[in-house]
Amino acid sequence: MDTITKEQRKAALDLMKANLASDSKFQTHLNACVRCGLCATSCMYYIAFKDPKYIPGRKVNLVSSIYRRYFTPEGKYFPSLFNARNLDAEMAEEMVDCLFGGCTMCGRCVKHCSIGVDVSYIVKKGREMLAVMGLVPKTLQATVDAAINTGNNMAIPTEEFVDTIKWMEEELQDEMGDPKANIPLDETNRHIIYTLNPREPKFFPLSISAMAKVFYAAGESWTLSSKYYDVTNYGFFNGNNEEAAKIAGYLYDETHRLKADKLVLGECGHGSRASRWEGPNLLKKAYDFEMTTALELMAEYIRTGRIKVDKTKNQTLCTLHDPCNLVRNGGLLEEMRFVVKSCVANFVEMTPHGNDNFCCGGGGGQLAMSEYNERRLKIGGIKADQIKATGAKIVITPCHNCVDQLMQINHTYKLGVTIKTVAEIVADALVLPDPASPHDNPADTAAETVADPLHTDSNSSK
Template identity: 40%
Template sequence: MAEPIRVKELDPTLREEVAGLLKGYDFSNCLTCGMCTAGCKYSDLVEDNDPRKFIRKVALGLREEVENDPFVWNCNMCERCTVECPMGVNIAAITRAFRGKTAMPPGHLQHIADDHINTGNQMAVEQIDYDETLEWLEEELQKELNDPNYKIPIDKPDADFMFGFNAREIKHYPHELQTILHVFYAAKANYTLSSKRWDATNICLFTGKNDEFCEISRPLFEEVERLNAKELIVTECGHAFRSSRVFKRTYWQGKDFPVRHIVELYADWIKEGRLKLDKSKNPLPVTMHDPCNTVRKEGVYEPQRYVIKHVVEDYREMNPDGKYNICCGAGGGALAVAATKQQRMTKAKPKVDQLIATGAKIGCIPCHNCIDQFNDMNKFYKLGMKMHHLSTLIENALVPDDAPEAPAAE
């Protein structure tokens, strides 16, 4: 039998306090219908992962219980529950508000935030290492492109866009940045990188600490303003894209400019004929994951599908897709909380089932956070698949300018 709720344990001020933290999100319309739990793929897989129980504790004013509820950090903040909610209650926003009240977030989350504030990027890459990595990439691209005059544009004023990326593309996976810059070259893009602030990620999207969130994102936006770029293009990272969009909508008061995901730019270039592609170069069956921060939360769904259908021969959709997609299980900063590795693999099972059902040999994962989870689940569940970003598939399909046109598909 459940423990009785005692009236003296209820704090009627909690609702108002949480409402003040949510900045526009309203949870007072909750009907206690349980559709949030029905929509959550993890409520039956992981203990203390029931959104209905959590929001009822908030509504009742069970302050001590809710502030110590494991749900706060178990939740992946994927908003799959909100899609099913008839009243549109955003439980992820409530979760984030309670995270912001936590003095020391679990795992490496606070360490990542501190590094970003102190060094300008989440992985504490020093300026000399950043500069030398770009110099090395420039040399590699000169050889790859057979263009000894190729230069990576840095601090170029009045460019069409400034490119914001992920520190992992400098510290651990520079070949991924090389791939993107190759695609930029093929499209004859007028862009720039910043010499100062280039990391578009912001771990405080997950810790809920709004003052630190602003301290991390503001310098990136100030660089766009300083260089007078027409827009900010964010790399294949749902977390970086979402945090940049949130900062722009909620906090930025400087020059107005669009913030777009790189897949939107790729789609434009294909429509304009700026990328010459031969999808027969990607003959294996491919499926694509919809990152929660990109698709469900920010509504970018069609551009990546337009792109992938132009770069692979055999595209297979997962079901469900779009805003109803299943989170990979690593959202909400779970990758930085080491204790959740087994939990992440448990939560990965619904996505694994989706992958297997498609029969695809390649998973296209347009998100840095998600692809790390997919690589882990690939090994854990012995799927034998290849996992690639969309940029890699585009680069594979590129045709040199002097090559003949590929025959049209019949």
């Protein structure tokens, strides 16, 4: 980058000013780092490259040095004494390199920070400044543009999507031996509207039929939309909140249009977070319908006995990869293990796992950014070592973004494992009801039956 224009600088500083005024958290966290350095060894990039530029505190410092230079008197008049820096071309280049290209926003450093600086939040604020300067890496922006313009991030035409769903429906009918087994499209007044990652219909549709099989077994009333089914929201990563809000709005509006009671977020870490936790902030309104993840829904089906699973059907040794946005940043640590351990006979944890787990290396939009592919595969080596140490032959993860990164790690580091979504593992363990009496009182067989408000309508609209 040779230069940045006055307009670019002004746009970024105006945004910083507005963010400082509207969110006291921003100013607090910009001022909070005490430079203890504990975050360094929590970061996959620093562990893999040993380059100080990747230390999370240094990433925070990029943003906070601009804050000091332009928004504090001491930084304005004595910049070198107070570690204040101009927002110039060199600075912008470092920010792009470290905030876009050197962070998966996994939040592992936040957990290790001695005073709890929300590093990924500051990184996001830095990305927002780069976005108003027009400096989003182009492959990441292309993914957002596709979602905005077509309703899904792979720009799949509706007709081709529908063909694929019909194809999966035929496969499901064959497998179930039931011509009534279906994958409903654009049905109104169903209990659930389900969502997908576009890579499923485009290239990996078996996870769609797996979830359809689970819905079939549960006797669920559900539908897919043929137009707005994309659970991802790369606007959460490119730093453009207006675009993120527009994408989140697609699912909000479609849930209303189809008059569904509940939006079920498909297996996608950042997409779940972008809708469920960030959605109200983006849309500036509360959701007026229920929302849950496919993972929690399957947990509920198992817990209430609405589906029956037999773990002896999955004998191969399995391990679990915790997606950052569902576990450390999403709270589903126990729920995920409940589902997986109900469905596999042999399970081993990675070290570390759960809230301290390492990112797959593909988070934060990294998977969409070809510019930083080499770094992504190098930090993925940490995950490869973790997987290897378990001796597991199947790696389960409830996030399609993680699935893709793990597939590439599997190939690059010759791990010889299979990567599966949770729905695929649940589908493999399903004990299907007798076709003659599909859903006869499943609650009787539940070990720990809890009240299930959904069960009453389980047969209503098949």
